[in-house]
Amino acid sequence: MSDGAISQTREPHAERDASSTTPVALSVKPHRRASSALSTSPPIMPDSGPLLDTYGRVHSDLRISITDRCNLRCVYCMSEDMQFQPREQLLSFDELERVARVARDLGVTSIRLTGGEPLVRRGVVELVARLAALDFEDIALTTNATRLAPLAAPLKAAGLTRVNISCDSLRPERFASIRRRGDLATVLAAMDEAESAGLSPLKVNVVLLRGINDDEILDFARFARETGRLVRFIEFMPLDAQGEWDRERLVPGREVFDVVNAAWRIEPIDEPGRVAPAERFRFADGRGEIGLISTVTEPFCGTCNRLRLTADGSIRNCLFSDDEHSLRRLLREGCEDADIERVLRRAVWAKFPGHAINEPEFLRPHRSMSMIGG
Ligand code: SAM
Ligand code: SF4
Numbered sequence: 001m002s003d004g005a006i007s008q009t010r011e012p013h014a015e016r017d018a019s020s021t022t023p024v025a026l027s028v029k030p031h032r033r034a035s036s037a038l039s040t041s042p043p044i045m046p047d048s049g050p051l052l053d054t055y056g057r058v059h060s061d062l063r064i065s066i067t068d069r070c071n072l073r074c075v076y077c078m079s080e081d082m083q084f085q086p087r088e089q090l091l092s093f094d095e096l097e098r099v100a101r102v103a104r105d106l107g108v109t110s111i112r113l114t115g116g117e118p119l120v121r122r123g124v125v126e127l128v129a130r131l132a133a134l135d136f137e138d139i140a141l142t143t144n145a146t147r148l149a150p151l152a153a154p155l156k157a158a159g160l161t162r163v164n165i166s167c168d169s170l171r172p173e174r175f176a177s178i179r180r181r182g183d184l185a186t187v188l189a190a191m192d193e194a195e196s197a198g199l200s201p202l203k204v205n206v207v208l209l210r211g212i213n214d215d216e217i218l219d220f221a222r223f224a225r226e227t228g229r230l231v232r233f234i235e236f237m238p239l240d241a242q243g244e245w246d247r248e249r250l251v252p253g254r255e256v257f258d259v260v261n262a263a264w265r266i267e268p269i270d271e272p273g274r275v276a277p278a279e280r281f282r283f284a285d286g287r288g289e290i291g292l293i294s295t296v297t298e299p300f301c302g303t304c305n306r307l308r309l310t311a312d313g314s315i316r317n318c319l320f321s322d323d324e325h326s327l328r329r330l331l332r333e334g335c336e337d338a339d340i341e342r343v344l345r346r347a348v349w350a351k352f353p354g355h356a357i358n359e360p361e362f363l364r365p366h367r368s369m370s371m372i373g374g
Contacts, residue, residue: 045349050107053317053351057304061110061275062103064096065311065373066127070117072144073180074168076207077369079241080180084116089312093123095331097130099309102340108307110138114373116311119147125154132159140164142205142374146182148190152197163194164203164232169213170223178212191229203230203291208251217251221260225288232278232291238357239319239369253294257281260290275305301354307347308373315347319372320355322365323347 046052051059069084070077091099100111111131118124118141131139140162141155148165155163167187169175175184194202204223208214217233224231233256238245260266266281269289277300278291294300301318308316313328325347330339356362365372 045345047345051103051307051344051348053348055351055353057302057351058107059305059307059348060108061112061306062100062108063112063114063306063308063373064100065115065309066090066096066113066118066124067116067121068311068371069120070115070144070370071120071146072117072182074144074166074207075178075180075212076209076236076240077374082241082370085312089328091309091311091313091328091331093127093130095313095328096127096309097134098331098337099327099340100131100136101134102337103307103344104134104136106341106344109136110140111136112140112142114142116370116373117144117146119143119151125151125158128155128160129158138162142166144179144182145187145190145194149186149193152190152193152199156197156199160199162203163199164205165191165194166205166207167191168207168209169216170219171216174213174216178209191227201228201230203232205232205234207234207236208256209236210249210251214251217256217259218263221263221290224290225264225283228288230280230289230291232293234293235296237295237319237369238364239372239374241368241370243364245364247296250296252297253279253292254297256290256292266290275303295355296357299354299357304351307344310367310372315343316372317347317351318355319369319374320357320362320365321352322367323350325350 053059067090072078073080073082113124113128115121121127128139138161139159141160142164143166145165145167148163165187167175167184168178170184172184175187176182191202191204194200206220208217220231220233223229233251233253235253236245236250257266265284267284269280269282271280277293277295279294280289280291282289304318308319309327310316310324313331314324314326316324325343327340327343330343
């Protein structure tokens with residue numbers, strides 16, 4: 001049985017000696033939280049044990065995109081005329097469940113369902129129940145919340161543990177212009193429903209865009225303080241479908257820290273061994289916390305433990321790498337579980353040390369955020 005097509009459509013974003021399995025000199029700057037295991041990575045890809053890369057990072061978090069479709073068209077994510085995959089190219093629930101089971105047996109403990117908008121996929125509650133039966137520690141979902149309110153309780157009952165809701169403005173007109181469709185009131189109501197259903201603490205994702213919503217940093221900080229919701233400020237990444245990303249348009253996490261800290265003192269929450277991308281800060285007066293996801297200005301690649309399954313069935317080891325390891329063909333040709341395992345291991349083993357967005361050789365990935373699964 002073949003190992004699955006490995007498509008490398010352009011030069012990788014960090015130099016690497018393809019003939020060797022030993023780590024090579026890195027052409028990217030070391031990351032702020034680089035793993036201390038870098039110098040001890042094993043020379044041969046292991047065929048047992050957890051999903052390990054050549055830099056010693058163990059992968060235990062699988063992000064599954066269950067559709068590339070969406071009912072919104074956020075300006076930083078999709079174009080108005082977005083083209084979607086034919087439905088038959090999406091993995092079926094049987095296929096998704098099978099890949100998740102193999103991943104679980106290799107040490108994956110956390111699943112996040114995303115997209116596109118995961119709640120536009122019919123049967124999502126059934127999918128959550130099927131994944132929950134596999135006994136993951138955590139099954140989370142990232143959503144625009146336009147369809148969440150009636151689904152919150154059924155999703156919780158099916159085994160969903162957490163939900164992240166995207167909301168980039170607390171002003172109705174601005175919300176509508178950033179997301180191009182949908183309305184703020186529906187999203188705020190869905191937040192209440194999610195909490196009532198027990199999907200808490202709720203995380204709220206805010207992508208800040210210079211000159212568009214960067215004047216709402218304090219409004220969102222106040223929202224976090226008043227509601228107890230974990231507001232996470234996300235830097236705009238070069239993953240928009242329109243290709244309009246520009247460094248000048250992102251708002252650095254450091255700036256968000258300074259603005260919030262000047263209004264209400266915030267202090268870092270110490271999390272030894274943290275693998276989550278958000279740096280967390282609590283308000284010193286004990287009222288709530290915020291998170292900063294500074295992917296571009298302060299990369300956290302050194303502790304990355306994530307692996308992605310795209311809606312059309314490819315394993316991707318980094319948002320910013322075009323290396324994709326296709327599983328769909330294998331699954332549909334009647335492969336063994338061992339073949340799926342080999343693709344997962346190879347995908348992780350091929351992972352680069354970091355995304356190198358800040359290096360001159362960086363090339364934007366061919367696929368945008370909603371096609372990969374954010
Ligand atoms: N549709 C769902 C939603 O919006 O929450 C899930 C998929 S969306 C691609 C996942 C997350 O990626 C959202 O929080 C969204 O705001 C974020 N996102 C999308 N494009 C982005 C970009 N270019 N830079 C930073 N974050 C982005
Ligand atoms: Fe849809 Fe989420 Fe992308 Fe917005 S960020 S267009 S809601 S997939």
